[in-house]
Amino acid sequence: MTVLGWLQIITVLVAVVAAAVPLGSYIAKVMSGERTFMTPVLAPVERVFYALSGVDAKREQGWRGYTLAMLAFSAAGLFSLYALQRLQGILPLNPQGFDGVAPDLAFNSAVSFITNTNWQNYGGETTMSHLTQMAGLTVHNFVSAATGLAMAFALVRAFTRSESKTIGNFWVDLTRGGLYLLLPLSIVLALVMVAGGVPQTLLASVEATTLEGAKQVLSIGPVASQEAIKELGTNGGGFFNANAAHPFEGPSAWIGMLEAFSLLLVPVASVIAFGRLVGNWKEGRSILATMGIVLVLGIGVIYAAETYGNPILTGLGVDGSAGNLEGKEMRFGQALTALFSAGTTGTSTGSVVAMHDSFTPLGGLVPLFNMLMGCITPGGVGAGLYGILVVAVITVFVAGLMVGRTPEYLGKKIETREMKLAMLAILIYPPLVLGFTAASVMLKTGLDSLNNAGPHGLSEILYAFASTTANNGSAFAGLTGNTLWYNTTLGLAMFLGRFAYIVPVLALAGSLAAKRRSPASVGTFPTDGPLFVGLLLGVIVILYLLQYFPALALGPIVEHFAMLAGKAY
Amino acid sequence: MLSHLRPAVVMIVLFTALTGIAYPFAITGIAQAVLKGPAGGSLVTRDGVVVGSALVGQNFASDRYFQGRPSATSGPDPKDATKTIDAPYNAANSVGSNLGPTSQKLIDRVKASVAALGGSPAKPVPADAVTTSASGLDPDISPAYATIQVPRVADARKLPLDKVQALVADNTRAAGLFGERTVNVLRLNLALDAASGGSPGPAASNDAPAD
Numbered sequence: 001m002t003v004l005g006w007l008q009i010i011t012v013l014v015a016v017v018a019a020a021v022p023l024g025s026y027i028a029k030v031m032s033g034e035r036t037f038m039t040p041v042l043a044p045v046e047r048v049f050y051a052l053s054g055v056d057a058k059r060e061q062g063w064r065g066y067t068l069a070m071l072a073f074s075a076a077g078l079f080s081l082y083a084l085q086r087l088q089g090i091l092p093l094n095p096q097g098f099d100g101v102a103p104d105l106a107f108n109s110a111v112s113f114i115t116n117t118n119w120q121n122y123g124g125e126t127t128m129s130h131l132t133q134m135a136g137l138t139v140h141n142f143v144s145a146a147t148g149l150a151m152a153f154a155l156v157r158a159f160t161r162s163e164s165k166t167i168g169n170f171w172v173d174l175t176r177g178g179l180y181l182l183l184p185l186s187i188v189l190a191l192v193m194v195a196g197g198v199p200q201t202l203l204a205s206v207e208a209t210t211l212e213g214a215k216q217v218l219s220i221g222p223v224a225s226q227e228a229i230k231e232l233g234t235n236g237g238g239f240f241n242a243n244a245a246h247p248f249e250g251p252s253a254w255i256g257m258l259e260a261f262s263l264l265l266v267p268v269a270s271v272i273a274f275g276r277l278v279g280n281w282k283e284g285r286s287i288l289a290t291m292g293i294v295l296v297l298g299i300g301v302i303y304a305a306e307t308y309g310n311p312i313l314t315g316l317g318v319d320g321s322a323g324n325l326e327g328k329e330m331r332f333g334q335a336l337t338a339l340f341s342a343g344t345t346g347t348s349t350g351s352v353v354a355m356h357d358s359f360t361p362l363g364g365l366v367p368l369f370n371m372l373m374g375c376i377t378p379g380g381v382g383a384g385l386y387g388i389l390v391v392a393v394i395t396v397f398v399a400g401l402m403v404g405r406t407p408e409y410l411g412k413k414i415e416t417r418e419m420k421l422a423m424l425a426i427l428i429y430p431p432l433v434l435g436f437t438a439a440s441v442m443l444k445t446g447l448d449s450l451n452n453a454g455p456h457g458l459s460e461i462l463y464a465f466a467s468t469t470a471n472n473g474s475a476f477a478g479l480t481g482n483t484l485w486y487n488t489t490l491g492l493a494m495f496l497g498r499f500a501y502i503v504p505v506l507a508l509a510g511s512l513a514a515k516r517r518s519p520a521s522v523g524t525f526p527t528d529g530p531l532f533v534g535l536l537l538g539v540i541v542i543l544y545l546l547q548y549f550p551a552l553a554l555g556p557i558v559e560h561f562a563m564l565a566g567k568a569y
Numbered sequence: 570m571l572s573h574l575r576p577a578v579v580m581i582v583l584f585t586a587l588t589g590i591a592y593p594f595a596i597t598g599i600a601q602a603v604l605k606g607p608a609g610g611s612l613v614t615r616d617g618v619v620v621g622s623a624l625v626g627q628n629f630a631s632d633r634y635f636q637g638r639p640s641a642t643s644g645p646d647p648k649d650a651t652k653t654i655d656a657p658y659n660a661a662n663s664v665g666s667n668l669g670p671t672s673q674k675l676i677d678r679v680k681a682s683v684a685a686l687g688g689s690p691a692k693p694v695p696a697d698a699v700t701t702s703a704s705g706l707d708p709d710i711s712p713a714y715a716t717i718q719v720p721r722v723a724d725a726r727k728l729p730l731d732k733v734q735a736l737v738a739d740n741t742r743a744a745g746l747f748g749e750r751t752v753n754v755l756r757l758n759l760a761l762d763a764a765s766g767g768s769p770g771p772a773a774s775n776d777a778p779a780d
Contacts, residue, residue: 008747045587053579072573076581126662135589142588143581171576178584183592190596191604197624200600200608205661208612208621211634211758216627218660220610224600225593242663245703247624248610253748309696310670317683318700319693322711326675326700327665330638330709333749355665355703364669456669478667559671568673 001307005335009299012257012339013292016264023265024272024284030180031153031173031273033057042179049175060166063510066154067503069170070147074114074499077140081110084136085128094129095204101127104487111491113137115498116144116380118230118237118350118473119490121481125219125240130202137237138226142186145233145266146177148382151502152270155386156277158513159410167509177382181266182233189262190228196258197251200224223248231262234380236350236473244340244351245329256332256353260340263349267378270385278410282528287388290536294377295346298366303338305363312566327358338363345370348380350473357451357460357476361560364459365552367474371466373544374429380471386505388536392527393422393508395539399525399532408524411517421508428500430547432469432493437462437551445485451478454569455562459555464490469497613755621755626708628658629758632725635710635718635737637754638697639682641666642705663704686717709751712741726765736760 029036050057061069085101088094101109105121112119113136122128128137150173158167194200199220208216223239227249230236240246250256268288275284307323314320323334332340332353340353345367356367370377376387397414400407407414440446440461450457463476468490475481481490526532562569600608611623621627629636642664644656656662668675679699688694695713715737723733740757744750 004744004746011746049580049583052583053576055576069573069576072577073580076577080581080585123662123664134593135585138593139581139585139589143584171580174580178588183588186592187596191599194596194600194604194608197607197611199610200597200604201610202597203609206610206612206619206622208619208627210621210627210629211755211762212629212631214628216621216625216658216660218610218622218625219662222593222597224608225596229588240663240704242665242704242706245665246663247622247626247704247706247708251611251624257747312670312676313679313696313699314693315690316676316680317688317690317693318679318696319713320696322696324670324700325696326668326670327703328700329702329704329707330697330711330749330751331707336747353703355667357667357669358665358675358703360670451667452669452672454671456671459669476667476669477665478669559669563670568671568676 001303002335005303005333008257008335009339012260013296016261016268019265020269020272023269025276027181027269027273028276030176031149032277033172033176036180038180038184046175046179049179050171053171055169055171057169057172060169062166063506063513066167066170067506070151070502071499073147073170073174077114077143078110081113081136081140082106085109085132088129088132091129091131093131093134093202095202096129098127098129104484105482108487108491111494112473113140113237114144115471115494116148116233116235116348116383117468117471117494117498118235119468119475119481119494120237120473121487121490123241124238130204130221133226133239134222138229141226141229141233141235141237142178142182143174145182145229145235145381146174148380149177149181149270150174150382151506152382152385155389155505155509156274158509159278159412160517161513162517163515164513167506167513182229185232186225186228189232189258190224192258193224193227193255196255197248198224198227198255199248220248228262230351231259231349232266234263234267234347234349236344238351244353245355250329250332250353253331253333253336256336256340259351260336260343263347263351264343264378266381267347267384270382271378274385280528283410286528286532286536287392288378289533291346291376291378291388293533293537294373294540295342298342298346298370298377299338302341302359302363302366303335305360306338307334308360310360310563312563312568315566324358324360324363327355329353341367342370345472345474346375346377346379348375348383348470348472350467352474355477356463356474357478361556361563364476365556368459368463368466368556369544369548369552371470371472372433372548373540375470375472383471386502390422390425390505390508391539391543392536393418394426394543395532395536396525396527398539399535403525405523405525408518409527411519412512412515413518417511418508421504421511425501425504425508426543428496429469432496433462433465434551436465436489436493440485440489443485445483449480449483449486451480452569455555455559456569459559462551462555465493468493471498613759615759620759623753623755624708625660626658626706627755629754632721634758634761635715635722635754637710638707639699639701640705641701658706660706663706665703665705666701708753708755710754712737712750712752715752715757722761726761728765732764733761736764
């Protein structure tokens, strides 16, 4: 670790917060339907969207209507994206002449992109036509993020209202989030990326004659337009197999830094918007502080573990001063790589600038644990905010038990129904992650996909289900996911990880909205200060660390000691 | 549920038109108009021939050139398309080794690479010289790895050592707040060819973005 390295990390984090403050105000306005400086340009487009789809923007929905609308939209996305992949062979804009995608892979990829996971069991440059990349995958980069944002602000609205039957209109939230927030940001970022070396062309490849006279085929395409929303929408699905580690997706340290900034931006700004909307910016601050502490600790552990390196290799005569460089790109350096890896898994982005599979055991433990927590530090677009608010609800309940008071959060009493719904959401994850992992290690077809033996093999499988369940999408990419077993089970994990989680959350929103919002009294447990931050961290540790410790002990932790003892598999 | 069908389908169509067609085409149009070089892949040409991309590494095997990092990419076997064989720096199929830190395969591979470079625990070799990159297409190496290659290249080209070392220094990226001190292998080798005179052509032009 170096001072310069930490300076890089701090610079990016400070820039994120600095940009998130004004952007948070903007998001608050957008999601409240207020006028913004973009209104003159975008309002006509917005009106066309409502008119053609027959939406009455003034009519709000109860939580059931809101949920059904979200499910209907996701279903339409699922079917259309599946069809597009299957038919790409006979559709235009297919310069590489790819065939249609196989049914199980097309199912997996369709679920992956509508759930904002962007897990990829395929290599982009060897599987997907330009039409699929643009009119399929890029579109869902936008709308799955806008869907997440919609659900988060439906929950925020539930806190701000008193005795309300409705929580907003899904179609309006979706449209406004996509149009006013994601599209303008993506346009700016995509052009900056092109200037920085990310290609944007309709060609499929360029042929070069190397200095030694060999032929090198360079895959290329409309990369920048997808790369921009991939980071901003915390999606993470790369145009190329190597994702942002590919020199065309992450051409320089500057662009790598900009990508790390972009993937943290909207999640952090959403928390600030939350603070504004509930009428106390300190509520946003305490949530953000909690997220920030976990994020920075994670960055520190990765940075330390990766610069410490792999003593087995050092013993063979490899200079250890640069740390572990297997699966890393020279231009990014260890500090930026650590920041990016913690950020991409703390959010639900999942794009990578290095291969997490080749990290040291403790370096790889951090991304894994970030995802086991459900990607809430600071979480995906929208998903991070509603994820941490659910944990906050549980925290005030625990605090209430300790002091013997009826728990309250943001003026809403937390009672049996709310607790049941919050726990129902939280409890979706462990059976999916641990159940599917256990099944995979007992099946030959599950083990045949491994690229590494020993404890690292278990980590590969655990990582895959943690990533898909939390809708992250990064991978210990040695695992061959494109098999019937993994395409199906990982697809199910993504589907249930998103929808079985969000339906109880929206029910919670409905229940909270219907309650009276009572003003804070002397007896109210304060949720805007350091005490709450400490409690929230404690609940996160109890909920997740204890739950997954046995699995982690058998994977990365035992591998760490094996590495120190010089044992190989 | 049925009442949600129309907005669901229409919204998918509208977002596809806007973010799946209009947005990428607009970005492509603007990029091709004002940022043609980087939008086209930062290609480097010499004597009118595209010799590669400034951003993407390529395979160098000869002693006359500086070599990049080991690469884990593969490609179809020309003799039997159903099989894949090692094809370093295959820029049509980016991939890392994905070998974990306790992998015997990794250890065996590194051991062989260290031996090939004449390294030992007493005389360690730079880490980037024996590890594969994340994409298999890393265009850069560390100055230390370039330096240990100087004698070999100078010998193969019959150039004075200090001249080759000076070329390495000239082609080393200065450290800033962001970015490591690295050497772009393709640029260094182009400079090397130019300095060797005779052997292929005048200085290359390139339309890569500025660092």
